[in-house]
Amino acid sequence: MTNKDYSNKIFKFILKFSAIVSFSIFVLLFVVLLKHSYLAIKTSKLKFFIDTTWDPVFEKFGALPFVYGTLLTSFLALIISAPISISVALFLSEFANRRLKEFLGVIISLLAAIPSVIYGLVGIFVLAPLMRGYIGPGIQKIFGFLPFFQGSVYGLDYFTASIVLSIMITPTITSISTELFDAVPKSLREASLALGATKWEMIKISVLKTTKVGVIAALLLGLGRAIGETMAVTMVIGNVPNISLSLFSSGATLASVIANEFTEATSDLYLSSLYYIGLVLLLVTLALNLSSKILIKYLVKTK
Amino acid sequence: MNRKLKDKIFQFFIYLSVSIVSFVLLFITGYVLYKGFSSINLDFFIRLPKPVGEKGGGMVNAIVGSFMIVGIASLFSIPLSIFTGVYLSEYKNEKFANIVRSSLEILGAVPSIIIGIFVYGLVVYPMKRFSLLAGSIALSIIMIPLIARTTEEMLNMVPTTIKEAGLSLGIKNWKVIFYIILNTAKPGVLTGVLLSLARVFGETAPLLFTSFGNRFWHRSILDPAAALPLQIFVYAISPYDDWNRQAWAGAFVLIVIVYILIIVSRRLVLKYK
Amino acid sequence: MEKVKIKIENLSAWYGEHQILKNISFDIYENKVTAIIGPSGCGKSTLIRCINRLHEVIPQAKVAGKIYIDNKNIYDPDVDPMEIRKKVGMVFQQPNPFPTMTIYENVIIGLKLNGFKDKNKLNEIAIQALNEAGLYEEVKNKLDSFATKLSGGQQQRLCIARALALRPEIILFDEPCSALDPISTAKIEDTIVKLKQNHTVIIVTHNLQQAARVADYTAFLFLGELIEYGPTNSLFTAPKMKKTEEYIRGVFG
Numbered sequence: 001m002t003n004k005d006y007s008n009k010i011f012k013f014i015l016k017f018s019a020i021v022s023f024s025i026f027v028l029l030f031v032v033l034l035k036h037s038y039l040a041i042k043t044s045k046l047k048f049f050i051d052t053t054w055d056p057v058f059e060k061f062g063a064l065p066f067v068y069g070t071l072l073t074s075f076l077a078l079i080i081s082a083p084i085s086i087s088v089a090l091f092l093s094e095f096a097n098r099r100l101k102e103f104l105g106v107i108i109s110l111l112a113a114i115p116s117v118i119y120g121l122v123g124i125f126v127l128a129p130l131m132r133g134y135i136g137p138g139i140q141k142i143f144g145f146l147p148f149f150q151g152s153v154y155g156l157d158y159f160t161a162s163i164v165l166s167i168m169i170t171p172t173i174t175s176i177s178t179e180l181f182d183a184v185p186k187s188l189r190e191a192s193l194a195l196g197a198t199k200w201e202m203i204k205i206s207v208l209k210t211t212k213v214g215v216i217a218a219l220l221l222g223l224g225r226a227i228g229e230t231m232a233v234t235m236v237i238g239n240v241p242n243i244s245l246s247l248f249s250s251g252a253t254l255a256s257v258i259a260n261e262f263t264e265a266t267s268d269l270y271l272s273s274l275y276y277i278g279l280v281l282l283l284v285t286l287a288l289n290l291s292s293k294i295l296i297k298y299l300v301k302t303k
Numbered sequence: 304m305n306r307k308l309k310d311k312i313f314q315f316f317i318y319l320s321v322s323i324v325s326f327v328l329l330f331i332t333g334y335v336l337y338k339g340f341s342s343i344n345l346d347f348f349i350r351l352p353k354p355v356g357e358k359g360g361g362m363v364n365a366i367v368g369s370f371m372i373v374g375i376a377s378l379f380s381i382p383l384s385i386f387t388g389v390y391l392s393e394y395k396n397e398k399f400a401n402i403v404r405s406s407l408e409i410l411g412a413v414p415s416i417i418i419g420i421f422v423y424g425l426v427v428y429p430m431k432r433f434s435l436l437a438g439s440i441a442l443s444i445i446m447i448p449l450i451a452r453t454t455e456e457m458l459n460m461v462p463t464t465i466k467e468a469g470l471s472l473g474i475k476n477w478k479v480i481f482y483i484i485l486n487t488a489k490p491g492v493l494t495g496v497l498l499s500l501a502r503v504f505g506e507t508a509p510l511l512f513t514s515f516g517n518r519f520w521h522r523s524i525l526d527p528a529a530a531l532p533l534q535i536f537v538y539a540i541s542p543y544d545d546w547n548r549q550a551w552a553g554a555f556v557l558i559v560i561v562y563i564l565i566i567v568s569r570r571l572v573l574k575y576k
Numbered sequence: 577m578e579k580v581k582i583k584i585e586n587l588s589a590w591y592g593e594h595q596i597l598k599n600i601s602f603d604i605y606e607n608k609v610t611a612i613i614g615p616s617g618c619g620k621s622t623l624i625r626c627i628n629r630l631h632e633v634i635p636q637a638k639v640a641g642k643i644y645i646d647n648k649n650i651y652d653p654d655v656d657p658m659e660i661r662k663k664v665g666m667v668f669q670q671p672n673p674f675p676t677m678t679i680y681e682n683v684i685i686g687l688k689l690n691g692f693k694d695k696n697k698l699n700e701i702a703i704q705a706l707n708e709a710g711l712y713e714e715v716k717n718k719l720d721s722f723a724t725k726l727s728g729g730q731q732q733r734l735c736i737a738r739a740l741a742l743r744p745e746i747i748l749f750d751e752p753c754s755a756l757d758p759i760s761t762a763k764i765e766d767t768i769v770k771l772k773q774n775h776t777v778i779i780v781t782h783n784l785q786q787a788a789r790v791a792d793y794t795a796f797l798f799l800g801e802l803i804e805y806g807p808t809n810s811l812f813t814a815p816k817m818k819k820t821e822e823y824i825r826g827v828f829g
Contacts, residue, residue, distance in 0.1 A: 011477035015393065018386035019403045022447055026406035029413065032424040087320035095317065104321070106569065111328045113565045115505025117532045118554045121539045122331050125547070167327055174324075198306055200313035228414030230508045231532075235540060255416050255508075262420065262512050275420060282417050289412040396635050464672040468735070471630060472686035472742060473662030482689055486676050 033282065037275035039268060048276060054241040056261070061273040063280075065241040069251040070281075072158055073233065074226035076247075077165035082219055085170045089177035093184075094203060112171035120235030123164045128155030128236060136248055150246045156238040159247040164232050169222040176218035180211040217295040224288035228281065230255040254281045332558065339555020342548045352518050352534075358545040362553055364520050365534035372438045372514055372530055373504055380443035381450060381496060388454025388492075389480060395459075404455075411448030416508040418444050423512040435521050435528035438514025442506060446499040453495025457488040490571045497568035501561045507532040531557050581606035581746065581776045582627065587641035589622050589631055596622045598800040599641070604793070609768060609777040611791035611808065613784060615823065618797040620780040624748040627778070628664040629657040645746070662690065665739030669751040671731035673723035673738070680719040682734055686742045701741050709737035710767045729760025736767060747771060749779040753786065765790050784824060788812055796820045 040048070044061060051062020088108075092101050136153030143149045184207050192202045208215070238250020239260050252260070254277050265271040346361045353360030387403065394400045422441040427433055461484050469479035485492070507530075510516075514528045516537065521528040531553055538550035582604040589597040596619045604610050612620045625631035626639055629650060642649045650660050673682045683702045684692075692698060702719075706712035711733040715726070723734055732752060739747060749768065753761040768790050771777055781787050787794050788808060795805040796819075804811060804820045815821045 008476050011480075015386050015390035016399075018383050019390045019399070021383060022387045022410075022451060023403050023406050025444055025447065026410050028425060029410070029417075029421050032421050033417070036420075036424050083316075084320040084323060087317045088324050091317050091321050104325070106566075107325055107328050109565055109569065110332070110562060111324070113501055113505075113561050114331060115507070115532055115557060115561060117505065117507045117536050117539070118331070118335060118558060121535065121550060121554050122334060124539055126334065170324060198310035200310040201306065203313075224412070228416070230414065230416040231536060235536070255414060258416055258420065259508060259511060262423075263515075275424075278417050278420050282413060285412060285414055286409060289409075293408075462672070464668055464670055465674065467630060467633075467666075468668065468672045468674070468738075470633060471628060471661055471666040471668075472689070472738070473658045473660075474686065474689045475658060478689050483674055483685075487674065489676070 033275060033279045037272055037279045040272035040276035043269060044273070044276070048273075049280070052243060054257075056265070056267075056270050059267065059269055061269065063254070063273075063277055065243050066252055066254045066257050066277065068243045069158065069237065069253040070227055070255070072247075072251070073162045073165055073237070073253060074223055076158070076162035077169060077226045078219060078223050080162065080166035081170045081173060081222060084166075085173035085218075085222070086177055086215065088170070088174045089181055090203060090207070092174075092178045093181035094199070094207070108171045108174055111167070112175075116168070116229065116231035117235070119164055119168055119232040123160060123232060123236040124156075127163065128160055131155040131157070131160050147245045148247050151244075151248050153248045154238075154250070156236050156250055157248045158237065158244075158251050161233050161237040161251075161253075162247075164236055165226045165229055168229060168232060169225045172225050173218045173222040176221065177211075177215055180214040180218070181207055184210055213295055213299050217292040217299070220288050220292040220295070224285050224292070227288070228255060228285045230259050234259045254278075332562075335551070335554045335558050338551040339553075339558075342552040343555060344552075347549065347552050351520070352529075356543060360549075362529070362531065362534050362549060362556075364517065365529040365531045365553065366556065368435070368514070368517070368521065368529040369504060369531040371524075372435055372442060372510070372528060373500065375436070375439035375524065376442035376446060376503060377496075377500070379439065380446040380499075383443075384447045384450035385454050385485075385492065387447070387451040389458065389485070391451065391455040392458035393480065395455075404452075407448040407451055410444070411452065414508075415445060415506055416511075419509040419512050422509065427513055430525075432525065433513060433515035433527035435514050435524040435526060438510045438528060438530065439524070441509035441513045442503040445503055445506065445509065449499040449502065450492075450495050453498070454488075454492050457491030457495070458484060460491065461487045490574050494568045494571045497564050497571070501564035501568070504564070505532055505557060505561050507536050578605035578608065580604070581645065582778075583642075583644040583647075584627075585642040585644065587623070587626060587643060588639070589619070589626055590638040591622075591634065592636040596800050597626070600797075600800075600802045602795060602802055602805045604776065604778060606776050607772050607774075608792040609772050609779060609790050610793040610795065611787035612778065612780045612795050612797060613782070613787050613823075614797035614803075616782065617799075619800045620797055621750050623797065624666070624750060624778055624780055627746070628661050628666055628748060630661070630666065632657070662686075662742055663744055664746045664748060665742060665744035666748045666750065667732070667735050667739055667752050670755055671728055671735050673726075673731050673734050675722075675724050677723060678720050679715050679723050679726070679734060682723045683737050683741050686738060690742075701743075702737075705737040705740040706734075708740050708767070708771065709733045710763055710770075711737055727760075729756050729763065732756060732760065732764060733767070736764070740771075744775065746776045746778070749777065749781075751780055751782065754782070761786075784812075796823060798823070 048063050049067055050064055052064045053060045053062045054065055092104060096104065132153050132155035140149050188206045189202055192206045197205065233253055234256040237252060237256055239252050239256060240250040241252050244251065258274050258278055262274055265274055346359060348361060349363050350361030351364055391400050391404055418441050422437055426437040426440055465487060466479060466484055469483045510530050510533050514530055516533045517527045517529045535550045535553040535557065538546040580603045585601050587597055587600040588595065600623065612623060614620050622631055627643060631637050632639055639651065642651055674685065677685060680702060683705055684698050687698060687701065703712060711730060714730060723731065726734060753764055765786065768777055768779060779791065791808045794808040794811045796803045798819055804815060804817045811820065812824060815824060
């Protein structure tokens with residue numbers, strides 16, 4: 001029996017062991033979440049997400065306010081961010097020269113790297129006062145008749161949270177979209193230009209149309225990020241478990257309620273309800289990521 | 304509508320978007336640096352927090368705490384993830400490798416607050432205490448998918464001919480992988496490590512229910528510990544002006560650390576390509 | 577009478593379901609240069625990769641048959657492939673020096689990672705290998721610079737030196753000049769001819785003139801089968817098989 005037999009075998013063992021540990025963490029995640037949310041699942045079942053009252057004192061746990069808050073802020077963030085992110089991506093792939101592309105690339109990486117808590121900090125002390133003092137009243141002057149813009153503007157509300165979120169998800173959408181646009185073959189662009197298209201028309205026909213599926217995948221990923229984002233949202237949304245049509249109301253999201261109330265959860269049902277929220281948050285995020293991956297796979301296949 | 308006009312509007316919107324994005328980044332960075340710099344003093348780096356409401360004090364325990372939490376998390380996660388990445392690259396055709404790869408992808412998509420409640424249930428609850436250790440475990444779980452996937456990708460980028468050359472010299476398989484291939488992929492792998500460090504240094508949510516925070520020094524890794532992003536959070540939402548000021552100081556330090564890590568890692572990526 | 581260094585017996589090789597080599601048998605003589613020629617896809621590279629047991633490293637690869645080196649079947653179950661690869665060196669089509677290492681480090685890496693520690697001896701061997709590869713004079717003053725800074729031809733000679741450092745008895749060349757300019761090619765062909773004094777050389781090439789220039793013996797492969805094998809001169813001037821004649825005349829491949 002030669003020495004070398006052992007060293008290769010040991011090596012493979014170490015590698016496999018590491019992989020097993022990594023995999024186990026993944027399995028444990030679901031085990032722990034399921035275990036701790038079991039009580040709430042059994043108690044509240046599915047009407048958990050339709051009940052509107054979240055009152056820990058009376059042990060009433062309805063999660064609809066948070067579902068509402070999450071959906072509202074995430075979709076609003078996506079609506080704000082999508083045109084801007086896609087435009088920046090188009091700029092990078094269609095207009096920018098190499099140096100500019102590199103420079104903007106750095107800006108986008110840095111934007112993506114800013115910790116959530118710092119976005120929240122700037123949100124609280126810069127954006128919220130701006131909202132309260134200028135932007136909110138400004139919007140109300142023009143659109144104040146709409147139910148979405150009613151009520152006093154205090155600055156810590158759905159609107160501020162949505163804006164902060166939109167900034168945070170922009171790097172994600174931009175970087176994926178840029179890659180997609182870059183991948184469009186030059187010949188496709190030249191084809192439409194040769195037919196006399198303006199730059200915008202060329203982009204519409206040759207770039208946007210062909211990358212539509214991929215861009216949707218990028219948007220789904222951005223949405224997933226917005227849904228899971230916690231700290232910045234907690235800091236600017238007001239943390240009130242209500243449901244209101246007005247964007248200037250305070251609210252809460254699935255992620256923010258966990259951050260806010262987890263350490264205060266005194267009863268078993270309370271804690272378990274928060275775990276239940278966490279489980280659902282996880283599943284929704286994963287579903288979005290999965291759909292995004294499926295779309296990209298479909299894209300690659302049809303090439 | 305006039306085609307040329309549409310084209311002009313479109314281009315205007317594009318330049319506007321780019322300006323907005325650049326402005327936002329520059330504004331946030333600039334504002335944090337400005338407010339932070341004017342809020343920083345020597346005390347910040349060497350003193351502990353003062354009791355509630357009192358002015359002064361610093362965040363030395365949070366700064367050290369962050370380094371320790373991230374440091375210990377690195378001890379767990381870096382070797383583990385690199386080995387996992389090597390496994391995924393070497394045995395990429397095995398069924399188990401595909402399972403691991405998919406599960407790491409999913410793990411990487413989990414919101415960090417969920418990681419926080421996960422580690423709470425896994426470590427804090429049974430131990431009946433918040434601890435620096437729990438915080439490190441939470442952060443390492445965030446780091447593992449990042450480093451493992453980057454390592455695998457970078458190893459895959461090394462041309463097979465390099466591996467063949469190594470094997471043709473009669474060198475043992477594991478030595479070829481570690482001394483030659485991993486070495487070749489080193490800048491890329493290092494990038495992955497630096498990026499994951501930049502990410503976890505700024506993470507707050509996973510620490511909320513694990514290391515929890517501490518107004519004083521932790522006596523051991525089994526004690527709750529302060530961390531920079533945690534402290535920034537607590538101070539930012541508080542009603543005290545001086546605490547708010549210190550939150551900016553903390554943000555300044557944090558953003559500088561994160562930016563340095565990002566910029567260094569970008570340099571490395573360019574060198575690798 | 578020439579001494580047989582390598583005896584190939586009923587060698588077959590597969591990649592998945594696809595059979596690349598079909599029952600190949602012939603002898604390779606010691607201290608001679610043997611060329612393997614044939615059109616693309618005929619299995620030339622696979623053949624030599626069976627000799628240093630590199631073919632089996634590819635997932636889904638299979639080998640059957642025997643290859644005797646000095647009368648010992650290298651595919652015997654008790655044989656360690658790594659030992660074989662120390663005895664059988666290989667130079668690849670694309671120069672592949674290790675990019676993170678210097679010229680010197682590249683040459684000695686095979687020895688170092690096999691446990692060789694004596695610094696002085698390493699030095700000696702490195703210089704000797706570089707000399708044999710015809711590279712020493714050009715790099716003797718920059719042994720500590722990175723291997724990737726060399727030109728293509730120099731890199732390939734470095735790879736030859738790297739293989740030679742292990743003092744293999746047999747050296748395999750897999751189309752070593754196909755990525756190089758004519759001058760580098762000439763230098764390497766020179767080296768190959770010199771090497772046969774102390775080594776047994778096998779060279780895969782699609783360049784018939786090259787085979788005619790450097791090889792003592794030539795084997796012609798077609799679609800995985802050995803069509804003809806013999807002294808280069810006779811194979812080229814008076815081929816026995818029709819396919820050989822057609823190939824040499826340039827009908828296909």
